[in-house]
Amino acid sequence: MASYMDLQGGHSKVFLWYSDLPTRLPEICRALHQKEFPLATKSLLDWMASYFVQCQNFPPGKFPNKDIVIQLLDLFVFYQPLDGFVPKKLTSLDSLQIIELLCQFFSTGNSAPIMYSVFDALFGCSRDSRCDAHRGRMLSQLASMAVSVKCVPVLNNIAIWLYNQDCSSNSLAMVSSVIQDFCVLVPESLSSLEALILVCPQFACQFMTAAVHLFYQTQGPQLQVPNSIPNNLLEVFSKWLDQDYSLCIASIQSPLPRVPSFRDPMGYMSRYMCTYISALPGLVNCCVVGNLGRPTSKGPNSEIEEKTHVYSRLLFGILQTLLQAQLLKKGQPQHRVPKELIDVLQRLLTAENLKRIVESFKRIVKDCNLLPDSEEVQASLDRFAQVLQVALATGTTHCSRGNVLDICKGLPNNRLLNLILSHSNKLEVSQKASASPQKQGLAVPMQH
Template sequence: MSDIRHALLRRDPLSAAKEVLYHLDISLGSALQSASGPASGLEKSTVDLVEEFIFHIHPHYSVFICITLNFINCSYAVRQVIFSALFSLQGNKADESRMAMLSKLVSMAIAVCRVPILECAATWLQRTHSAWCVRLARALVDDYCALVPCSIATLQNICSASPRFCCQLITAVTALYDFSSDELTPPPALLEMVVGWIAEDPRLLLLTFINTPLTSSLPIGCLEVTPLMGLLRWCVKAPLAYQRGQKLSLTNNQAETDKGMGCEELYSKLHLSILQVFLMLQVHLTEQNLFGRLAVLQVESAAALIEEVSRLSDELNPLHAANQIQLALDRLAQAVQVAMATGALLCTRVLVFLFVHFLLQLVMSGPVVSPPHGSPFQPSPYTYVHPARPSPLSPLSSAHAALSPLHTHPALSPHRPLVPHSTHSSLGSHAFHPAAVAFPYRPIR
């Protein structure tokens, strides 16, 4: 191997990189044809050649062309193994060079629509730690949304060429933009592109989940198997995050308000698409005899989202952000209820009760002054559970129906007599205390 290294040192960088890739192709091709396969990995000498002559040198654009051309005549299995050998992180100094070259390579593959590289990048995104996946997603968003905004159309057209890559890219960008700060709010162009992808074909969000064998175990810390939870986080936290991002000055405040109102229709459309995907997922789980046995959304992720919503709500003034808090809670409750009904989220009865109880407590929290002991309960001026148009999918709607006072209804037909009610307490005609009324819980079967 030392002879090969000395021979490579006498070559120019491009010629040396071509020779190393050719040697890598031959080695991995022989390993795939053998009985043992490439499971044992590359020899250390081969890894050293790859790091020295591909990653330690200044990465030339011609090296990317060389890698692209090298993939033309390779089979799918050989391409995947070569890509993994080149860009699997080793925990050494070459990792930064690997990420820099990978970002440029994938960005170039998007520009020239090189599907083999995009398919390899999709596998890389599925098996690599989420921290590195987020770095790749940030680089691609910078290239196609920030540096040259008009180039977003090039990235948008990739969905028809490599939907698997787009599915993994959506998962990565939802992990990147988590609304934890104003800088981590998805750019409007990126949001519009993702919503357009999903509206055109909602099944895009389930590609990785459907094509991943149940017996395969993904590395610890990798991205979620579907982008559903990340997109749900976008829909739920967006109203609160945009409200938080408003500036103090009138001009900036108006600009931020217009930005939030402009994106609100996109988030509503995205929320509807997520509910539709849950229904599609129910069909798939039923056909595969996995309904009630395999959770797509993790309870821990749902609990973390509830905590994030609670924290954001505490940061806002409930009197000035009542509509935003109500919208976030409605979306969260709708999504959780549909996810449970379709088998995407598996919860025990205790967890369901605690979840609904927490939602009610969150809605009821606010600037309420407790009345003196023994005095009637006085309602707060903050309308907690009185949305203008409550959604029929939201459990908060049923809670509102159970907790609100009785209204006058049309008389029933004679064959359905009214059942006499017990005497009500001395509360006012428009007052109610949620702690004194049991929540009507019916488990979803």
């Protein structure tokens, strides 16, 4: 038995799992089954770390006896019945113990790549198919606990997982569960979420990207006002951007690894390594349409006015993000960016993004019967105009003059937007000039 794993908690190496592990599976299951809960889980997790150390001797993406390993994980981490073995039925307290054990395990100080391999063996899945319900549920619980107790190793692993999932249904389901826990069920615990910007910025970046994508998907925006992002979560995002203007582009500055998944070996590697989904388009959409159609109040301390201030702070963070991207493009020494990601910086706001934001705006104005010259409509257009202005000036969008005019066709008359459109040709020329060695600054009037 020691040739396969040390079930007594020692440090025996794994030797024969790659050749005849299948023949010893019943014996291993019985030995683990006899252990008191949750020692069987701890023993298996320790063995998994040794397993992935040994896998480093194989080609990338090659995992010997993967099906057998998955069976062991299903039996003694997720406690799912399998082929005659009926594991302990977990109570709510038992599930909490498993989650605590996982936090402890990932905080052991072993090498980060090995720990992520174990994490991926537990929770990895193809972005094109839905994760098993029991694994998805446990991942959501683990994420919420990691946020609450500030477990950085787990948060780092989840950040990589989110990055590789590219806002799939799996990642959106997990993020939705965390939002439900902290913003709806126990809003008093929101301070734990706010602290993430200092605890684990990469997790904050990936979480914000998925959360915004959940409410304002750039490929199919949710246009109805009731589906808007929760206001307390929006407040968290505005505070994050206040503290770090480069948060939205954190994965450009410090790219997370695209790694072969244990459960989907070719899935991650088959996608272009520069795939990057940003929170920026959804945040802009939120600034432009988030406050439309809501009741107004003239009270100086009203809740509505506070929400409006959140949109203003969020807008300032967005504009600063675009300026940070311009600094990266200029290649200043304090900002090193791989050459292959420069194109991403130039497309933080695509023509399609801007078009869908405008479509969202038009739809809500129509559905809510808002007057074109009303204060809220003009304020939304002002915010859109400022984002468009800075994006063009910083070269973070590839919209041509024709694109800009076409996108804005049919929008209500707005002084600032008209001024920008009338200068769009000059903006385009200046944007091209900024890509040359001799860059010239662009002076464009801003509305404050």
